Amino acid sequence: MEDNGWIWACDRSIASEMAGGRQILDELLARLIAEGWSRRDRFAIHLAVEEALVNAIRHGNRLDPGKRVQISCRLSDELVKVEIVDEGPGFDACRIPDPTTDERLEMPGGRGLALMKAFMSQVEFSRCGRRVTLVKHRNRAECREPSAES
Amino acid sequence: MAEFRRLDVREVGDVTVVRFRDNKIIEDINIQELGQELFQLVETENRKKLLLNFSTVDFLSSAALGKLITLDKKVRAAAGTLKLSNIRAEIYEVFTITKLNRLFDIKADEADALAAF
Numbered sequence: 001m002e003d004n005g006w007i008w009a010c011d012r013s014i015a016s017e018m019a020g021g022r023q024i025l026d027e028l029l030a031r032l033i034a035e036g037w038s039r040r041d042r043f044a045i046h047l048a049v050e051e052a053l054v055n056a057i058r059h060g061n062r063l064d065p066g067k068r069v070q071i072s073c074r075l076s077d078e079l080v081k082v083e084i085v086d087e088g089p090g091f092d093a094c095r096i097p098d099p100t101t102d103e104r105l106e107m108p109g110g111r112g113l114a115l116m117k118a119f120m121s122q123v124e125f126s127r128c129g130r131r132v133t134l135v136k137h138r139n140r141a142e143c144r145e146p147s148a149e150s
Numbered sequence: 151m152a153e154f155r156r157l158d159v160r161e162v163g164d165v166t167v168v169r170f171r172d173n174k175i176i177e178d179i180n181i182q183e184l185g186q187e188l189f190q191l192v193e194t195e196n197r198k199k200l201l202l203n204f205s206t207v208d209f210l211s212s213a214a215l216g217k218l219i220t221l222d223k224k225v226r227a228a229a230g231t232l233k234l235s236n237i238r239a240e241i242y243e244v245f246t247i248t249k250l251n252r253l254f255d256i257k258a259d260e261a262d263a264l265a266a267f
Binding site: 107 | 176177178209211212213215216217219220222223239240243244247248249250252253
Protein backbone atom coordinates (compact mmCIF):
# COMPACT_ATOMS: atom_id res chain seq x y z
CA MET A 1 0.00 0.00 0.00
CA GLU A 2 1.07 3.60 -0.54
CA ASP A 3 2.42 5.72 2.33
CA ASN A 4 -0.49 7.73 3.65
CA GLY A 5 0.72 8.85 7.05
CA TRP A 6 0.19 5.45 8.58
CA ILE A 7 0.68 5.19 12.32
CA TRP A 8 0.24 1.41 12.40
CA ALA A 9 0.65 -1.31 9.81
CA CYS A 10 0.28 -5.05 9.77
CA ASP A 11 0.97 -7.51 6.93
CA ARG A 12 0.38 -11.21 7.55
CA SER A 13 -0.15 -14.43 5.69
CA ILE A 14 -2.52 -16.77 7.54
CA ALA A 15 -3.83 -20.29 7.09
CA SER A 16 -7.41 -20.76 5.92
CA GLU A 17 -8.92 -20.67 9.38
CA MET A 18 -10.66 -17.89 11.25
CA ALA A 19 -8.40 -17.88 14.32
CA GLY A 20 -5.48 -16.25 12.50
CA GLY A 21 -7.70 -13.60 10.95
CA ARG A 22 -9.40 -12.79 14.24
CA GLN A 23 -6.02 -12.36 15.94
CA ILE A 24 -5.14 -9.61 13.47
CA LEU A 25 -8.62 -8.13 13.79
CA ASP A 26 -8.24 -8.03 17.58
CA GLU A 27 -4.90 -6.20 17.19
CA LEU A 28 -6.53 -3.67 14.87
CA LEU A 29 -9.47 -3.12 17.23
CA ALA A 30 -7.08 -2.63 20.16
CA ARG A 31 -5.25 0.05 18.17
CA LEU A 32 -8.54 1.77 17.33
CA ILE A 33 -9.42 1.91 21.03
CA ALA A 34 -5.97 3.28 21.85
CA GLU A 35 -6.35 5.96 19.19
CA GLY A 36 -9.78 6.98 20.47
CA TRP A 37 -11.93 5.83 17.55
CA SER A 38 -15.65 5.88 18.34
CA ARG A 39 -17.55 2.76 19.34
CA ARG A 40 -19.68 3.03 16.21
CA ASP A 41 -16.65 3.22 13.90
CA ARG A 42 -15.06 0.27 15.70
CA PHE A 43 -18.25 -1.75 15.37
CA ALA A 44 -18.39 -0.97 11.63
CA ILE A 45 -14.77 -2.00 11.06
CA HIS A 46 -15.14 -5.10 13.22
CA LEU A 47 -18.23 -6.26 11.32
CA ALA A 48 -16.88 -5.52 7.85
CA VAL A 49 -13.51 -7.19 8.43
CA GLU A 50 -15.17 -10.19 10.09
CA GLU A 51 -17.48 -10.65 7.09
CA ALA A 52 -14.58 -10.19 4.64
CA LEU A 53 -12.50 -12.79 6.49
CA VAL A 54 -15.38 -15.26 6.37
CA ASN A 55 -15.74 -14.62 2.64
CA ALA A 56 -12.03 -15.18 2.00
CA ILE A 57 -11.51 -18.19 4.26
CA ARG A 58 -14.81 -20.04 3.95
CA HIS A 59 -16.19 -19.04 0.55
CA GLY A 60 -12.90 -18.20 -1.23
CA ASN A 61 -10.37 -20.73 0.04
CA ARG A 62 -13.14 -23.08 1.24
CA LEU A 63 -11.12 -23.81 4.39
CA ASP A 64 -8.45 -25.50 2.23
CA PRO A 65 -5.38 -25.90 4.48
CA GLY A 66 -3.17 -25.66 1.39
CA LYS A 67 -4.34 -22.13 0.64
CA ARG A 68 -3.36 -18.91 2.37
CA VAL A 69 -5.00 -15.54 3.01
CA GLN A 70 -2.96 -12.34 2.86
CA ILE A 71 -4.09 -9.55 5.17
CA SER A 72 -2.76 -5.99 5.14
CA CYS A 73 -3.98 -3.39 7.60
CA ARG A 74 -3.09 0.30 7.66
CA LEU A 75 -4.18 2.86 10.21
CA SER A 76 -3.77 6.63 10.07
CA ASP A 77 -5.35 9.35 12.19
CA GLU A 78 -8.22 9.56 9.74
CA LEU A 79 -8.76 6.21 8.10
CA VAL A 80 -8.41 2.45 8.25
CA LYS A 81 -7.57 0.45 5.15
CA VAL A 82 -7.70 -3.35 5.11
CA GLU A 83 -6.87 -5.57 2.14
CA ILE A 84 -7.68 -9.27 2.21
CA VAL A 85 -6.57 -11.58 -0.61
CA ASP A 86 -7.57 -15.22 -0.93
CA GLU A 87 -6.49 -17.99 -3.31
CA GLY A 88 -9.96 -19.13 -4.28
CA PRO A 89 -11.67 -19.12 -7.68
CA GLY A 90 -12.85 -15.52 -7.29
CA PHE A 91 -16.36 -14.20 -7.84
CA ASP A 92 -18.21 -11.31 -9.43
CA ALA A 93 -19.44 -9.07 -6.63
CA CYS A 94 -21.91 -7.43 -9.03
CA ARG A 95 -23.75 -10.75 -9.32
CA ILE A 96 -24.37 -11.18 -5.61
CA PRO A 97 -28.14 -10.72 -5.21
CA ASP A 98 -29.67 -8.06 -3.00
CA PRO A 99 -30.52 -9.85 0.28
CA THR A 100 -33.18 -7.28 1.20
CA THR A 101 -35.71 -8.15 -1.51
CA ASP A 102 -38.93 -9.84 -0.44
CA GLU A 103 -37.81 -13.04 -2.16
CA ARG A 104 -34.50 -13.19 -0.30
CA LEU A 105 -35.36 -11.57 3.02
CA GLU A 106 -35.78 -14.90 4.81
CA MET A 107 -32.72 -16.57 3.33
CA PRO A 108 -30.34 -17.55 6.13
CA GLY A 109 -27.21 -16.22 4.39
CA GLY A 110 -25.95 -13.77 1.79
CA ARG A 111 -25.81 -10.55 3.86
CA GLY A 112 -22.06 -10.16 4.38
CA LEU A 113 -21.36 -8.03 1.31
CA ALA A 114 -24.34 -5.74 1.93
CA LEU A 115 -23.17 -5.16 5.51
CA MET A 116 -19.60 -4.42 4.39
CA LYS A 117 -20.83 -1.83 1.89
CA ALA A 118 -23.20 -0.22 4.37
CA PHE A 119 -20.75 0.09 7.25
CA MET A 120 -17.57 1.02 5.35
CA SER A 121 -16.73 4.18 3.39
CA GLN A 122 -15.43 2.18 0.44
CA VAL A 123 -15.45 -1.50 -0.59
CA GLU A 124 -13.64 -2.55 -3.75
CA PHE A 125 -13.07 -5.97 -5.27
CA SER A 126 -10.17 -6.68 -7.61
CA ARG A 127 -8.23 -9.68 -8.94
CA CYS A 128 -11.54 -11.21 -10.09
CA GLY A 129 -12.98 -10.96 -6.58
CA ARG A 130 -10.03 -12.55 -4.81
CA ARG A 131 -8.94 -9.24 -3.26
CA VAL A 132 -11.20 -6.95 -1.27
CA THR A 133 -10.13 -3.51 -0.09
CA LEU A 134 -12.08 -1.99 2.78
CA VAL A 135 -11.70 1.67 3.73
CA LYS A 136 -13.28 3.44 6.68
CA HIS A 137 -12.96 7.19 7.17
CA ARG A 138 -13.03 8.26 10.79
CA ASN A 139 -16.22 9.95 11.94
CA ARG A 140 -15.05 12.57 14.39
CA ALA A 141 -18.56 13.93 14.89
CA GLU A 142 -19.21 11.17 17.39
CA CYS A 143 -18.06 11.58 20.94
CA ARG A 144 -15.26 9.49 22.35
CA GLU A 145 -16.61 7.16 25.00
CA PRO A 146 -15.50 7.91 28.55
CA SER A 147 -14.81 4.23 29.23
CA ALA A 148 -12.35 2.05 27.32
CA GLU A 149 -14.65 -0.89 26.86
CA SER A 150 -13.60 -3.68 24.53
CA MET B 151 -35.88 -27.32 32.11
CA ALA B 152 -32.84 -28.25 30.05
CA GLU B 153 -29.40 -26.80 30.80
CA PHE B 154 -28.06 -24.37 28.25
CA ARG B 155 -24.46 -23.37 27.59
CA ARG B 156 -25.13 -20.30 25.45
CA LEU B 157 -28.41 -19.05 26.87
CA ASP B 158 -29.92 -17.86 30.12
CA VAL B 159 -33.57 -18.86 30.06
CA ARG B 160 -36.31 -17.81 32.46
CA GLU B 161 -40.08 -17.65 32.52
CA VAL B 162 -42.06 -14.44 32.90
CA GLY B 163 -45.69 -15.52 33.00
CA ASP B 164 -46.20 -17.58 29.86
CA VAL B 165 -43.30 -15.93 28.03
CA THR B 166 -39.87 -17.54 27.80
CA VAL B 167 -37.26 -14.78 28.12
CA VAL B 168 -33.84 -15.60 26.71
CA ARG B 169 -30.57 -13.75 27.27
CA PHE B 170 -27.30 -14.58 25.60
CA ARG B 171 -24.24 -15.57 27.61
CA ASP B 172 -21.81 -14.49 24.88
CA ASN B 173 -21.47 -10.76 24.40
CA LYS B 174 -19.93 -11.38 20.99
CA ILE B 175 -21.90 -13.84 18.86
CA ILE B 176 -19.20 -14.54 16.36
CA GLU B 177 -17.43 -17.90 16.59
CA ASP B 178 -18.90 -20.41 14.18
CA ILE B 179 -19.01 -23.25 16.68
CA ASN B 180 -20.73 -21.03 19.25
CA ILE B 181 -23.29 -19.86 16.69
CA GLN B 182 -24.08 -23.46 15.79
CA GLU B 183 -24.55 -24.33 19.44
CA LEU B 184 -26.59 -21.20 20.05
CA GLY B 185 -28.86 -22.10 17.17
CA GLN B 186 -29.39 -25.62 18.45
CA GLU B 187 -30.30 -24.34 21.90
CA LEU B 188 -32.76 -21.81 20.49
CA PHE B 189 -34.33 -24.42 18.23
CA GLN B 190 -34.60 -26.80 21.19
CA LEU B 191 -36.76 -24.29 23.03
CA VAL B 192 -39.29 -24.42 20.21
CA GLU B 193 -39.02 -27.96 18.94
CA THR B 194 -38.36 -29.95 22.11
CA GLU B 195 -39.71 -27.79 24.90
CA ASN B 196 -42.64 -26.41 22.89
CA ARG B 197 -42.17 -22.81 24.03
CA LYS B 198 -44.78 -20.76 22.17
CA LYS B 199 -43.87 -17.25 23.29
CA LEU B 200 -40.20 -16.38 22.98
CA LEU B 201 -38.52 -13.10 23.82
CA LEU B 202 -34.84 -12.70 22.94
CA ASN B 203 -33.32 -9.98 25.12
CA PHE B 204 -30.09 -8.72 23.49
CA SER B 205 -28.98 -6.53 26.41
CA THR B 206 -25.79 -8.56 26.88
CA VAL B 207 -24.85 -8.62 23.19
CA ASP B 208 -22.22 -6.17 21.92
CA PHE B 209 -21.56 -7.75 18.55
CA LEU B 210 -22.99 -10.28 16.15
CA SER B 211 -22.09 -11.35 12.63
CA SER B 212 -24.32 -12.16 9.68
CA ALA B 213 -23.99 -15.87 10.50
CA ALA B 214 -25.90 -15.21 13.72
CA LEU B 215 -28.66 -13.47 11.75
CA GLY B 216 -29.13 -16.69 9.81
CA LYS B 217 -29.88 -18.58 13.02
CA LEU B 218 -32.41 -15.96 14.09
CA ILE B 219 -34.17 -16.22 10.73
CA THR B 220 -34.33 -20.01 11.00
CA LEU B 221 -35.63 -19.68 14.58
CA ASP B 222 -38.33 -17.28 13.40
CA LYS B 223 -39.48 -19.82 10.80
CA LYS B 224 -39.62 -22.57 13.42
CA VAL B 225 -41.60 -20.39 15.82
CA ARG B 226 -44.10 -19.47 13.13
CA ALA B 227 -44.39 -23.13 12.07
CA ALA B 228 -45.27 -23.95 15.68
CA ALA B 229 -47.88 -21.13 15.72
CA GLY B 230 -45.77 -19.29 18.29
CA THR B 231 -44.59 -15.70 18.68
CA LEU B 232 -41.04 -14.37 18.66
CA LYS B 233 -40.01 -10.90 19.79
CA LEU B 234 -36.63 -9.22 20.18
CA SER B 235 -35.67 -6.46 22.61
CA ASN B 236 -32.81 -4.41 24.08
CA ILE B 237 -30.83 -4.27 20.85
CA ARG B 238 -28.05 -1.69 21.03
CA ALA B 239 -27.90 0.97 18.32
CA GLU B 240 -25.09 -0.50 16.22
CA ILE B 241 -26.70 -3.93 16.11
CA TYR B 242 -30.11 -2.43 15.37
CA GLU B 243 -28.46 -0.80 12.37
CA VAL B 244 -27.51 -4.29 11.17
CA PHE B 245 -31.21 -5.19 11.29
CA THR B 246 -32.25 -2.04 9.40
CA ILE B 247 -29.54 -2.38 6.70
CA THR B 248 -30.61 -5.96 6.03
CA LYS B 249 -34.29 -4.96 6.44
CA LEU B 250 -34.70 -7.70 9.01
CA ASN B 251 -36.43 -5.14 11.21
CA ARG B 252 -39.38 -5.85 8.87
CA LEU B 253 -39.23 -9.56 9.61
CA PHE B 254 -38.71 -9.40 13.37
CA ASP B 255 -40.90 -7.70 15.96
CA ILE B 256 -38.31 -5.58 17.77
CA LYS B 257 -39.16 -3.71 20.97
CA ALA B 258 -37.08 -1.17 22.86
CA ASP B 259 -36.92 -3.07 26.12
CA GLU B 260 -38.12 -6.21 27.86
CA ALA B 261 -41.14 -4.55 29.49
CA ASP B 262 -42.39 -3.25 26.13
CA ALA B 263 -41.89 -6.65 24.57
CA LEU B 264 -43.65 -8.53 27.37
CA ALA B 265 -46.60 -6.15 27.18
CA ALA B 266 -46.92 -6.81 23.45
CA PHE B 267 -47.41 -10.58 23.67
